Amino acid sequence: MQRIHVETILPADTARVWQAVQQVPTFLYVCRGLFGVPALAGRTEPFEAGERGTGWLFAFHLIPAYRHTIEVLEVDDTTRTVRTHEYGGALRSWDHTLHVEPVTDRSCRYSDTVEIDAGRLTSAVAALARGIYAYRHRRWRKLVDKHMSEPRLGAGGGCGQVDAAEHHLDD
Numbered sequence: 001m002q003r004i005h006v007e008t009i010l011p012a013d014t015a016r017v018w019q020a021v022q023q024v025p026t027f028l029y030v031c032r033g034l035f036g037v038p039a040l041a042g043r044t045e046p047f048e049a050g051e052r053g054t055g056w057l058f059a060f061h062l063i064p065a066y067r068h069t070i071e072v073l074e075v076d077d078t079t080r081t082v083r084t085h086e087y088g089g090a091l092r093s094w095d096h097t098l099h100v101e102p103v104t105d106r107s108c109r110y111s112d113t114v115e116i117d118a119g120r121l122t123s124a125v126a127a128l129a130r131g132i133y134a135y136r137h138r139r140w141r142k143l144v145d146k147h148m149s150e151p152r153l154g155a156g157g158g159c160g161q162v163d164a165a166e167h168h169l170d171d
Contacts, residue, residue, distance in 0.1 A: 001093075002126040006133040007111035008140060012148040014108040018080045018100045020148070021110070022046040030139040034132060036061035037068075047082065049075045054088070065089065090125060092117040110140060 010017055020026045024043040031037070039055025054069040066089030074083040080101065086094040095115040102108050112133050118125040 001115055001117045002122050003113065003115050004126055004129050004133065005111065005113045006130070006137055007109055008137040009103055009107055010110050010140060010144045010148075011107050012144045013106065014080065014100055014102040016148050017108050017110060017144070018077075020143070021080075021082060021098055021100055022075060026143070029143055030136045032139070033060070034135055035059055035065065047072050047075060049073065057088070090118045090121045092119060110137075112136070 023046055024040050027047075028037065028040060036058040037055055038058065039053065049072055051072040052069070054067055057065045057068040059065045068088040068091075069086060071085045072082070073085055074081065076082075080099060082096075082098040084094075084096045086096060093115070094117075097111075097113045099111045099113070100108050101111075114129055114133070116122055116126050116129060
């Protein structure tokens with residue numbers, strides 16, 4: 001088992017980032033370019049504790065990689081934490097914790113922590129995961145800059161929030 005942890009300070013209100021963390025379109029946006037999950041296309045409901053689903057993961061949106069299962073164990077509004085248990089392909093377990101916490105009244109820390117077990121492939125999968133999360137955190141910063149940062153508040157940006165009903169977010 002290997003643990004990775006990646007965190008980013010985002011120039012946005014904690015509550016807005018926490019709302020976005022729970023939305024499927026946000027997940028699809030931050031992963032866009034690396035992999036696609038067709039089973040989630042068009043979904044507008046937020047992730048909820050107790051959900052479980054299995055679907056194909058497509059590398060670069062083209063190459064079927066493997067069938068991935070996710071179980072949402074916890075969505076805690078008090079601690080602003082989502083915990084999942086995931087597996088499939090080479091992954092025996094991919095236990096993921098997403099967390100948002102305030103830094104100032106206009107910024108927050110977003111973090112991903114993953115415990116990975118892929119048997120003999122664990123080290124290689126952990127190295128790949130570090131790259132995936134570095135990419136996702138860059139996409140998070142881009143998302144905040146375009147849709148949630150403070151300067152947008154006066155520009156008629158709908159309070160700077162991501163619309164959960166929006167199936168696509170501009171790159």
